[in-house]
Amino acid sequence: MKKNYYQQLAFMGMLLIILFGFQKYRSKEKENFSDVHFIVNNTTALHLAEFDPNDLDEKQWQHLGFTKKQTSTILNYKKIVGGKFLSKEQFKKCFAVSEEKFSELEPYILLPENNREANMNGFAHFKKKSIMVSRKFNPDFYAVADWIKLGFSERQAEAIIKYKNYLGGSFVSKEKFKECFIISEENYQKLSSYLILPEKTPAGFNYYKNNSISGKTKIQYRPFDPNLLDTDGWKSLGFSDKQSQIIVNYRERNLKGSFKNLEDIQKCFVISTEKFEELKPFIRLNQESIAARHNTVPSEIKQQEKTDFSKIDLNSITFRQLLEFGFDEKAAGSMIGFRKKLGGFMNKEQILTTYNIDIPLMEKLLSTAQLNTSNVIKYTLTEAPEEWLKSHPYFKYSADKIIFYRLTEKDEKKLWKLLKIKPEYEAKMKLYLK
Structure with missing residues (x-):
């Protein structure tokens, strides 16, 4: 009986040990993988130019957009292949270099395409020019x-x-x-x-x-109507993004669409007394624009004949004519402002994307009026002015990339590949390209 008792006791002890061990395993904290970094594309705009990957040190690889860990992997891989990359094909096999990253760098790599070409021709074709300097220069x-x-x-x-x-x-x-x-x-x-x-x-x-405009920079003011300025217009007068938006909101919400006199402008709290005195000589309050914004048409306009909208061009239709057709001042202002930023509409579908627009009324106008696109300015992607790219609604979010990549890439097909823009956005941009 004692023997059976001790056997049962031993069995229970073993069972408790197993259960305790299993419970400890289950309650063990998950392993911390916070130091593990996956290789991803670096989206920072790079100063790319021709280079030999055999010449780059750790810092220069990081300038190309690689992380410290990726850089270490590339340098170790170079040692494994004999201390020197022989071809683009060999460099591409390094697992720290993704397909996308290789595609971005490939046009600038001074190496033969593959090892066979390297063995046949050596590096003569890809040999870098020697830097020669003989005198001091700035x-x-x-x-x-x-x-x-x-x-x-x-x-x-x-x-x-x-x-x-x-x-x-x-x-x-x-x-x-x-x-x-x-x-x-x-x-x-x-x-x-x-x-x-x-x-x-x-x-x-x-x-x-x-690289920015100092607050002390002298601004060349010109006469302006404060009721026709959008946020960009106020920024051109020296106000910040936030101040410009506050001024527009103050005019649209507090004053119901227009400054009626100089006192209205002076009361806006973001316009200091000093700034107001600077602007005052150039302010032109156009009574016609004030009247139009409040749906009160001056007598000389009332006497004019009604507009034949079948002969009107949507790229030249005026604020007054839009009000005449039935739009409120907010919708009319939005359409005129959007058209100005685009440099002109290229198709009628664009107009329907205007903010604050009355869609049924606009569809009626689109079915009546004409659209002449012959005067809309177009550029090539490589020659478009920087300011135009940065201000155009379809280009401004990619402007910096375009300006940088076209510096070293003149082939527009390759340029589009480098930009990696979604097809729907690319289609919009191409409306304004030659």
């Missing part, structure tokens, strides 16, 4: 042609100029010059002693300040 005064004469490629030269403009139009110091991705350590050592620049960056230097 790089701030160098144009693209001057950098090419020094030994840089055209793409590299354009990217160097772009970097200088990014700093505010001056390299500022040798220290800042060295930070340009295009300038390798080897080339910097060749150029350094010839640069007419301070060694160190001045204390307090801020390129954001250099």
Whole structure:
């Protein structure tokens, strides 16, 4: 009986140990994977130009958009393949380089396409020019042609100029010059002693300040009607984004659509007394626009004949004519403002996307009026002015990418691939491209 008792006791003990161990396993905290980073595309705009991946150090790989971990993987992979990448094909096999990232970099890589081509022809075709400099110079005064004469490629030269403009139009110091991705350590050592620049960056230097309009900058005012200005118009007068929006809201909500006199403008709390005195000589309160906004038409307009809307062009229809057709001032102002930002409508469907519009009434107008697109200005993607790109509703969100990528890529098909824009947005943009 004792034997059976001890056997049962031992069995129960083993069972308790197993249950305790299982419970401990179940309650164990989940392993922390916070240090694990997945390889993703870097969306930051890059200063791309031709480069040999065998020349890049850790910092330069990071300038290309790779993380520290990815950079370490690339450098280790280079050692594994013999200390040197022989071809684009070989570089592409590095798992730290995604398909998308390789597609972005591939046009700029100075390597043969594959190992076979490398073995047959060597690197003669891809050999970089040697940088040759014989006298001291100030790089701030160098144009693209001057950098090419020094030994840089055209793409590299354009990217160097772009970097200088990014700093505010001056390299500022040798220290800042060295930070340009295009300038390798080897080339910097060749150029350094010839640069007419301070060694160190001045204390307090801020390129954001250099690239923005100082509050003390003298604004060239012109006569304006405050009832016709949108937020962009108020910003051009020196107000911030937030101040401009407050002024427009104050006019539309508090004053029901218009400033009726100078006192109305002066009462807006974001317009200081000093600013109001600056603007006052240029303010032109047009009584006709005030009347139109309040649906009160002056007597001289009442006497005019009714508009034949079948002969009206939607790209030239006026605020008054829209009111005459039946739109309220908010809808009429929205359509005129949207048309102005676009530079003209290219199809009638665009007009229906206008904010605050009366859709049934607009459909009636679209079925009656004409649309002439012959005067709408169009550009190529490579030649469109920067200001136009940054202000156009269809381009402004991609403007910085377009301006950067077209610096080194002149083929528009390749440029579209680099931009990676959704088809529906690309279709809208192409309405305004040659």
